[in-house]
Amino acid sequence: MTGWTEEQVLAQVRGFIEKEFLYMRPGVALADDDSLMKKGVVDSMGVLEVMQFLTDTFGVTPADDEITEANLGSLRAIARFVVQKLG
Amino acid sequence: MCGIAGIARLEPRGVDLETLGRMAKAIHHRGPDGYGFMTSPHVGFAHVRLSIVDLAGGAQPLASEGGRVVVTFNGEVYNYRELTVELAALGHEFRTHSDTEVLVHAWEEWGPAMFDRLNGQFAVGLFDRATQEVILFRDRFGVRPLFYAQRGGDLYFGSEVKALFATGEIEPAADPLGLDEVFTYWGALPPRTPFKGVQQLPPGHYAVWKDGRLTVKPWYRLDYPEARTEPATAIRELDEIMRSGVAFRLRADVPVGGYLSGGLDSSITCSLAAKASPFALRTFSVAFEDPRFDESAWQNQLAGEIGSHHAVSRITAGQIAADFPDVIRHTETPLLRTAPGPMYRLAKLTRERDIKVVLTGEGADELFLGYDLFKEVAVRLFCARNPASTARPALFNRIYPYLQGANRGGEFWRNFFLDAGTPDDPLFSHLPRFHLTARTKEFYGAAMRDSVGGRDALGELRDALPAAFGSWSPLNRAAWLEMTTLLSPYLLSSQGDRMGMAHAIEGRYPFLDHRLYEFAAALPTSSKLLGLKEKEILRRWARDIVPPAIRTRGKQPYRAPDAPSFFGEGAPAWVAEMLDPERTRALGYFEPAAVDGLVRRARRGAATGFRENQAIVAILSTHLWHERFLHRSLPAPLPAERADVVMHDGATAAR
Numbered sequence: 001m002t003g004w005t006e007e008q009v010l011a012q013v014r015g016f017i018e019k020e021f022l023y024m025r026p027g028v029a030l031a032d033d034d035s036l037m038k039k040g041v042v043d044s045m046g047v048l049e050v051m052q053f054l055t056d057t058f059g060v061t062p063a064d065d066e067i068t069e070a071n072l073g074s075l076r077a078i079a080r081f082v083v084q085k086l087g
Numbered sequence: 088m089c090g091i092a093g094i095a096r097l098e099p100r101g102v103d104l105e106t107l108g109r110m111a112k113a114i115h116h117r118g119p120d121g122y123g124f125m126t127s128p129h130v131g132f133a134h135v136r137l138s139i140v141d142l143a144g145g146a147q148p149l150a151s152e153g154g155r156v157v158v159t160f161n162g163e164v165y166n167y168r169e170l171t172v173e174l175a176a177l178g179h180e181f182r183t184h185s186d187t188e189v190l191v192h193a194w195e196e197w198g199p200a201m202f203d204r205l206n207g208q209f210a211v212g213l214f215d216r217a218t219q220e221v222i223l224f225r226d227r228f229g230v231r232p233l234f235y236a237q238r239g240g241d242l243y244f245g246s247e248v249k250a251l252f253a254t255g256e257i258e259p260a261a262d263p264l265g266l267d268e269v270f271t272y273w274g275a276l277p278p279r280t281p282f283k284g285v286q287q288l289p290p291g292h293y294a295v296w297k298d299g300r301l302t303v304k305p306w307y308r309l310d311y312p313e314a315r316t317e318p319a320t321a322i323r324e325l326d327e328i329m330r331s332g333v334a335f336r337l338r339a340d341v342p343v344g345g346y347l348s349g350g351l352d353s354s355i356t357c358s359l360a361a362k363a364s365p366f367a368l369r370t371f372s373v374a375f376e377d378p379r380f381d382e383s384a385w386q387n388q389l390a391g392e393i394g395s396h397h398a399v400s401r402i403t404a405g406q407i408a409a410d411f412p413d414v415i416r417h418t419e420t421p422l423l424r425t426a427p428g429p430m431y432r433l434a435k436l437t438r439e440r441d442i443k444v445v446l447t448g449e450g451a452d453e454l455f456l457g458y459d460l461f462k463e464v465a466v467r468l469f470c471a472r473n474p475a476s477t478a479r480p481a482l483f484n485r486i487y488p489y490l491q492g493a494n495r496g497g498e499f500w501r502n503f504f505l506d507a508g509t510p511d512d513p514l515f516s517h518l519p520r521f522h523l524t525a526r527t528k529e530f531y532g533a534a535m536r537d538s539v540g541g542r543d544a545l546g547e548l549r550d551a552l553p554a555a556f557g558s559w560s561p562l563n564r565a566a567w568l569e570m571t572t573l574l575s576p577y578l579l580s581s582q583g584d585r586m587g588m589a590h591a592i593e594g595r596y597p598f599l600d601h602r603l604y605e606f607a608a609a610l611p612t613s614s615k616l617l618g619l620k621e622k623e624i625l626r627r628w629a630r631d632i633v634p635p636a637i638r639t640r641g642k643q644p645y646r647a648p649d650a651p652s653f654f655g656e657g658a659p660a661w662v663a664e665m666l667d668p669e670r671t672r673a674l675g676y677f678e679p680a681a682v683d684g685l686v687r688r689a690r691r692g693a694a695t696g697f698r699e700n701q702a703i704v705a706i707l708s709t710h711l712w713h714e715r716f717l718h719r720s721l722p723a724p725l726p727a728e729r730a731d732v733v734m735h736d737g738a739t740a741a742r
Binding site: 020023024025026037038040043044046067068069 | 498526530684685696698702
């Protein structure tokens, strides 16, 4: 067990996304379940950055068939995915 | 090819040679071989000349035999020999062997009905002394540029905006709405420009100035009268138009060369030119250090096959950054890509090898549905017809085989296209690109945001679509949008005319022969895009013209390195200056905190996506553009005493 809770992962991911993807839109509110894609926060190149962040921070590397909206589509989805992989 | 400029005054106070000399000086790079002026109480013209046709007799401005019509002309009328014969039979006396003289006689004979008779690329100013009208007209697709401004009934025009500012009578200022169009479409849509009060004459339009009033009208409209089936004669017709189109464009009294990208289109133009040319053709290519952008292998193969003398400009990221300020001086607009940079270098190399005229493959992708965008449209429409299908979106993977990693094949990436809009939106085809480009606006500063207000650039475009638009097929609507929003406002100007003319190189475009456009527009779309195979009829026809390996290879889009050019070791000092937070704040186009965030990511190599790449290029180019153009500075005039032609309207002046 690595000791990360879903809420802790979520806070880390939120910090990363706000710093790296929302720096030019500081006023934009991002809810935990908002679609990162549909809100235009993360694009397909951005997905690569998110994946790298998950590897660097949590040691989690999504396989090709895990790169889906269900796993990476929102802050909450990412947090659940990471915790599930760590479990 | 050349540069033109002029002034028409409401009051007969004349146009002095010093002012015309300054206008000519501002665009002297377009025509370093000579220059001339015409003055009269109401009208003055300037011309800088690049001698290509009738080296001895082609000086301008040029008047008709009786002096009624005077012309200043940039470009080419390829069918001038045929028109000369026709006009001579009607009683017109010719004193030169130039295409310029055709224009004055054609105006006398036919008036505005002359435009349809011209096969060529042209931007022209005419003064008709009989009616005291100044007429400006521009070719069908916008190959040659023509800008104008008005002040108190006076008209100012020129091949480049800097000629207008050189008068000292037009004050340079930014037009936030023009800039907002650059950040939507890559270029402001005519008649708008990034400069307040400065307009560009739309392609296929003419303007008549009389007594201080300017009337602008279209003379050519893009249309798509699509046939249900391909005519049995189509291949023969295509062959005739292509061969005569290339032959027309080899008409010159200097050697003509060719740009060779390694793709199908320039392979066709260079192959045909090599066959038709009495000498070994000179061909020119750009090559990149970065193998993702490089097409050298294809270029060398074709050059070997056609036996051309081939020269290569090897582009480094450092050169792109070093050239960028001068590139912006020539484009006169901010950019979202560095792609004009290599074209600037290529023109420089061509000029160093003593070639002034080159054929290029531009236009084929617009006419024959060559771009990936058209395939995206086909796949998006296919998916929209059965949204439940999971197999259909997989077709996107086949459009972009050169993209790697999660950038292709992923659900995120497919959804970028599928979520971009519905087929009932007339801009459906271009919404992914327009939305992606418009992400640059997230970096706008408060002042820019306020100036643009609630302006909806896409809404304005929807309102301005031609009446026939809805009757065309979705792919032809996409083709029209491509011709109108990208080809003329960006490709033919920022990557075409301006980069060539920076080094006095004239580009000629066999695929933009209007006969070929009309032929292609009338074909069924299946002759152009068959499944996901682009330019189908062109490939079928080119069987005996280009080697099979080139004919069957997929399209590789022309791209150049963007953000990495400006960061890292060897980055020029001006980059840091242009990104200085104080400057960003003072200019007001972009938000300093947002720019800081972007620079932080770019410096550590993280700004690798389209969005951030285009934002970096946009911010740097906007600040360079501002520094270059938004300060008043008058060039020293080209002296009248050294001009080839100084024409005075003596009789009228004495009155």
